Amino acid sequence: MSANRVSAAGKVLQVLAVFDREHPARTLSEIAQCTGLAVSTAHRVVAELAAWGALERAEDGSWHVGLRLWEVASGCPRTQILRDAALPFMQDLYEATHENIQLAVREGTELVFVERIAGHRSVELLTMVGTRFPVASTGMGRVLLAHAPREFQEEVLAAPLRAWTPYTVTDPRTLRAQLDLIRREQVFVSDRQLSESTVAVAAPVRTGRAGPVGAALGIVVAARGAERARGLREPLLRAVHGISEELGRRARTAL
Amino acid sequence: MSANRVSAAGKVLQVLAVFDREHPARTLSEIAQCTGLAVSTAHRVVAELAAWGALERAEDGSWHVGLRLWEVASGCPRTQILRDAALPFMQDLYEATHENIQLAVREGTELVFVERIAGHRSVELLTMVGTRFPVASTGMGRVLLAHAPREFQEEVLAAPLRAWTPYTVTDPRTLRAQLDLIRREQVFVSDRQLSESTVAVAAPVRTGRAGPVGAALGIVVAARGAERARGLREPLLRAVHGISEELGRRARTAL
DNA sequence: CAGGCCCTTTCCGTCAGGCGGAAAGGGTGC
DNA sequence: GCACCCTTTCCGCCTGACGGAAAGGGCCTG
Secondary structure, X not given: OOOOOOOHHHHHHHHHHOOEOOEOEEOHHHHHHHHOOOHHHHHHXXXXXXXXXXXXXXXXXXXXXXXXXXXXXXXXXXXXXXXXXXXXXXXXXXXXXXXXXXXXXXXXXXXXXXEEEXXXXXXXXXXOOOOEEEOOOOHHHHHHHHOOOHHHHHHHHHOOOOOOOOOOOOOHHHHHHHHHHHHHOOOEEEEOOOOOOEEEEEEEEEOXXXXXXXXXXXXXXXXXXXXXXXXHHHHHHHHHHHHHHHHHHHHHHHO | OXXXXXXXXXXXXXXXXXXXXXXXXXXXXXXXXXXXXXXXXXXXXXXXXXXXXXEEEOOOOOEEEOHHHHHHHOOOHHHHHHHHHXXXXXXXXHHHHOOEEEEEEEXXXXXXXXXXXXOOOOOOOOOOOOOEEEOOOOHHHHHHHHOOOHHHHHHHHHOOOOOOOXXXXXXXXXXXXXXXXXXXXXXXXXXXXXXXXXXXXXXXXXXXXXXXXXXXXXXXXXXXXXXXXXXXXXXXXXXXXXXXXXXXXXXXXXX
8 A cells, every 4th residue: 555645854854743742652553553654664763762862662562752852842943932031021920929920932724732830729721832823812912913914814814713601702793893992902802712710811011012923922811810800911011011022122133 | 875774764753853952953954964865855854844734944944843742752651650749749849849849860871851840030041842961960869870770870970970060979879979979868959960059959759658769759949049949858758748749649540 | 372463673676866067146245 | 146055846756655564463252
């Protein structure tokens, strides 16, 4: 058989793509199965990746992403620069609130969480660093969507919106109104849209004082303590302004 | 010409390896140069990687690591599990001290920084998340070395030790004594070994209460405020014990 | 304890797809 | 306008990637 129209480089990427949040570890035959590669081929590719350090092997024989690949990828400028600029402000915000502080960027019609601070007293969340969500599903995503090019907004509004809770806004018209609201107000409160037990407060991070929106910062609190959200507005705004200026400063010196 | 003894998968990895902390962005010809690949080959490989999202292109035409690769690699269990277990304790420690809190693992004879908390009031450091250092050069590294298999210790002690400052211990005999000390005491104070302006306090993180040492936690303070180090002992110990137990709990439930 | 099942590893002959030299294309600075 | 450098495309040759097959090994079941 040879339903194989994938370049050698493509095979490497296929193998890497097999590892995600739900499957951090996989066996050789799983890898072969998922990629559609012959086991012998998968075996060779995996062995080469492992020799380099991109994959590592657990005692039980299963494979997982290796430290070496993590090192290379952790230099990703999109996350690295943002993270460096934002962390001190996120720390301040955490210290003031002791809630979950999250940082995310938009990638197409999805939201990718880039950094997160959580302590012992924070609410448990289902989001994790490195995971994706539809951009319309979260408060942070809607903030990014509101400041995204029109085409993206239309693309998202055109698609059916998933209801995660009874409160999730799924009517495109209502969502459109929310996006308008977000652009007027700086801060957006997202009430139990993704989970019944959480309320999020989110604001846009810019590059420089008035530059383009490149990320969103959010605080997630328990829904039962939702009245707290009001008091989070000011500290959140201070943080996003601080981060935006810091990003502007770094972008300028980089040129 | 064809001084080419590298498999197709190897070429992909060669290209990825070209990106490090000193060179987060590179042009096509740089990539070709560094890997020794023909430009046309490098071009094809880079294009394939970019199509998948492993590489992205800046406006100036240079290439850098893409968000997609970062996502996959951020699932690396070695860092992910450790990070998740340690972060809340690192937060507490940061809040109590407002100093740099660092988490690192050992990879062969080198130290890799896995996580770092730093706020506005913390000292500027030359270490970054995702960077490597010789294991003997830092306080955290020596803690990991002290708890590493004998063979590694001998390997490191046999090699010449680099002097980063006038205070750096380079005599194998003195270092050996330090390693003994580390095993007796739980906490190790590393005085201006890597930089003249910093003092580090480090302790080992275990898997479970008495499991193997898998990481090191460290606090870095300004050398001028070195007397603070004494007071950091107890909070640091509390943190490493908390993390160790949390790791033990997770490892057990994973089985 | 034998038998069967499934996953991993190795081997090897075939042939497609990767390879790189060369040349065209495009941008910039002197 | 010319020269230089970087990027992109093209194409014919040939090598090294491919996958079927079989051996090896661990584990459960009857």
